[in-house]
Amino acid sequence: MGIIDQILAGEVRATARLLRDIDDQVSSSQTILRELYPYTGKAYVVGFTGSPGVGKSTLVDQLALRYRKEGKTVGILAVDPTSPFSGGAILGDRIRMQRHFLDSGVFIRSLATRGHFGGLTRSTNDMINVLDAMGKDVILVETVGVGQDEVEIAQSAHTTIVVTIPGMGDEIQAIKAGIMEIGSIFVVNKADREGSRKTVREIRNLVELGMRRREESNGWEPLIVETEAVKGRGIEDLFQGIEKHRDYLLANDRGQLDDVLQKRARNQLMEALRDEALKTIVGRLESRGVLIDDLVRKVVDKESDPYSVVQQVLAEELR
Amino acid sequence: MEKDRKLRILIAKPGLDGHDRGARVIARAFRDAGFEVVYTGCHQTPEQIVSTAIQEDVDMVGLSILSGAHTYSFPRIMELLRENRAEDITVIGGGIFPLEDIPKLKDVGIKEIFEPGAKLQDIIGWVRENVKPREAVSL
Numbered sequence: 205m206g207i208i209d210q211i212l213a214g215e216v217r218a219t220a221r222l223l224r225d226i227d228d229q230v231s232s233s234q235t236i237l238r239e240l241y242p243y244t245g246k247a248y249v250v251g252f253t254g255s256p257g258v259g260k261s262t263l264v265d266q267l268a269l270r271y272r273k274e275g276k277t278v279g280i281l282a283v284d285p286t287s288p289f290s291g292g293a294i295l296g297d298r299i300r301m302q303r304h305f306l307d308s309g310v311f312i313r314s315l316a317t318r319g320h321f322g323g324l325t326r327s328t329n330d331m332i333n334v335l336d337a338m339g340k341d342v343i344l345v346e347t348v349g350v351g352q353d354e355v356e357i358a359q360s361a362h363t364t365i366v367v368t369i370p371g372m373g374d375e376i377q378a379i380k381a382g383i384m385e386i387g388s389i390f391v392v393n394k395a396d397r398e399g400s401r402k403t404v405r406e407i408r409n410l411v412e413l414g415m416r417r418r419e420e421s422n423g424w425e426p427l428i429v430e431t432e433a434v435k436g437r438g439i440e441d442l443f444q445g446i447e448k449h450r451d452y453l454l455a456n457d458r459g460q461l462d463d464v465l466q467k468r469a470r471n472q473l474m475e476a477l478r479d480e481a482l483k484t485i486v487g488r489l490e491s492r493g494v495l496i497d498d499l500v501r502k503v504v505d506k507e508s509d510p511y512s513v514v515q516q517v518l519a520e521e522l523r
Numbered sequence: 524m525e526k527d528r529k530l531r532i533l534i535a536k537p538g539l540d541g542h543d544r545g546a547r548v549i550a551r552a553f554r555d556a557g558f559e560v561v562y563t564g565c566h567q568t569p570e571q572i573v574s575t576a577i578q579e580d581v582d583m584v585g586l587s588i589l590s591g592a593h594t595y596s597f598p599r600i601m602e603l604l605r606e607n608r609a610e611d612i613t614v615i616g617g618g619i620f621p622l623e624d625i626p627k628l629k630d631v632g633i634k635e636i637f638e639p640g641a642k643l644q645d646i647i648g649w650v651r652e653n654v655k656p657r658e659a660v661s662l
Contacts, residue, residue: 206662207660207661207662208662216577216578217577217607217608217609218660220577220578220579220580221580221657221660222660223580224528224531224580225659225660227529228528228529228656228659230528230659232659232660232661232662233659233660235662236660236662239662286559287554287555289555290554290555290556290557291529291557292553292554292555292556292557292558292559292560293554293559293560294550294551294554294560294562295559295560295561295562295579296562296564298561298562298563298564298575299562299563299564302563302564302567302571305563305570305571305574305575306568306570306571306574311578312575312578312579313578313579314561314579316529316559318529
């Protein structure tokens with residue numbers, strides 16, 4: 205059986221190996237992705253984002269369990285940071301997901317950011333497609349712990365869940381322009397802590413302000429759910445909230461599903477274009493014996509400037 | 524323009540002892556050596572460890588154990604890897620072992636055993652020398 209058939213049959217080892225090749229940017233993986241693409245588009249993608257320590261992994265663990273109760277199969281992609289110094293990483297999201305390790309209906313993959321900014325990895329969208337093609341009904345994507353501006357997940361997920369905890373009130377103010385704009389659902393986790401109601405109120409205020417400002421909310425009013433993930437409290441509400449958002453998207457009466465799909469496709473297309481264009485140009489430069497380092501030197505020595513160098517390179521290499 | 528493959532390693536603690544200081548230290552050292560380390564915490568069964576190793580597509584599994592249960596868990600892990608056609612994954616052990624057990628563990632396919640006092644640099648050196656990222660899959 206070839207790799208394509210193995211993946212379509214949901215074969216775990218083949219899938220795991222392909223994901224590795226994608227992460228390592230092995231060029232043969234692109235050929236395989238091309239073949240798999242027609243088989244994608246069936247899975248529902250839910251993204252989880254928020255600061256480190258707010259409970260994203262625990263929520264993902266609980267929701268995976270909830271989806272399994274529905275008989276749905278689940279793929280999980282969990283991102284942790286790469287050390288900028290060594291290039292290594294410790295990927296620890298699985299610690300909270302141990303109960304799923306022996307469930308053949310759940311596939312978990314830990315990913316390292318490898319220098320990519322935006323909350324996800326460079327490979328995440330392709331990996332979503334692979335898990336989709338292998339037949340996972342729901343794909344839960346957990347971003348690296350993010351600050352304010354890592355909104356990439358909103359371009360990959362159907363439903364984006366922004367997770368926060370009580371007592372981050374000032375922080376909510378601070379992040380109102382960033383990730384507070386991308387939530388389809390806001391979760392206030394660790395809701396047993398003091399100040400939970402206040403945090404909910406603050407989010408509601410921000411959401412309502414945002415609704416008035418934004419036309420692209422397309423008629424969806426973001427939900428706010430209180431949870432206590434370690435105890436499983438509020439998980440049913442969150443699950444129902446996701447279902448509600450899914451119904452809203454699938455109704456597509458204002459083209460809302462189309463919006464999501466277009467955003468994702470555009471993002472993937474532009475990224476691939478950027479990568480390929482860069483690869484092509486650098487390749488041509490190298491084949492003429494021009495080193496990037498030499499160009500850098502010119503800029504450092506003020507012999508030229510970045511803008512002129514780029515214009516020159518493009519003029520010569522894209523003729 | 525293909526990049527170097529990154530080594531992926533699973534650090535796992537089979538069995539019931541909850542002393543994971545050693546596992547954390549080695550995980551950290553591997554991170555600093557530039558490896559991607561999947562860490563799953565304590566109390567893992569051989570089945571959980573093998574399932575994780577396969578889903579995460581690691582090149583090596585490092586087993587940390589202090590409880591004496593290695594005589595069961597190590598051979599069982601090797602057996603499960605073979606059953607899943609994943610015997611290409613290198614397995615090493617670290618912790619406390621009776622001397623006479625070490626040859627037996629190597630017999631079942633554990634590539635190396637590191638005992639208390641092993642230097643982190645030596646372990647990292649051993650990994651670099653003996654574990655290579657696997658080949659890409661092809662169509």
